[in-house]
Amino acid sequence: xxxxxxxxxxxxxxxxxxxxxxxxxxxxxxxxxxxxxxxxxxxxxxx
Numbered sequence: 001x002x003x004x005x006x007x008x009x010x011x012x013x014x015x016x017x018x019x020x021x022x023x024x025x026x027x028x029x030x031x032x033x034x035x036x037x038x039x040x041x042x043x044x045x046x047x
Contacts, residue, residue: 008043015039 003011016038023033 003041003043006045008045011041011043013039013041 001011018033018036018038020033022038023036026032026036
């Protein structure tokens with residue numbers, strides 16, 4: 001995983017549903033919700 005290789009730990013990824021409004025805005029009439037995802041990522045890196 002890229003985050004782990006970059007020195008991050010305690011990585012938590014929470015998937016979110018893509019809203020119909022977002023899909024309409026960026027999908028231009030395509031069924032974009034079938035191909036994209038939305039997520040919040042929380043990770044820590046010691047410096």
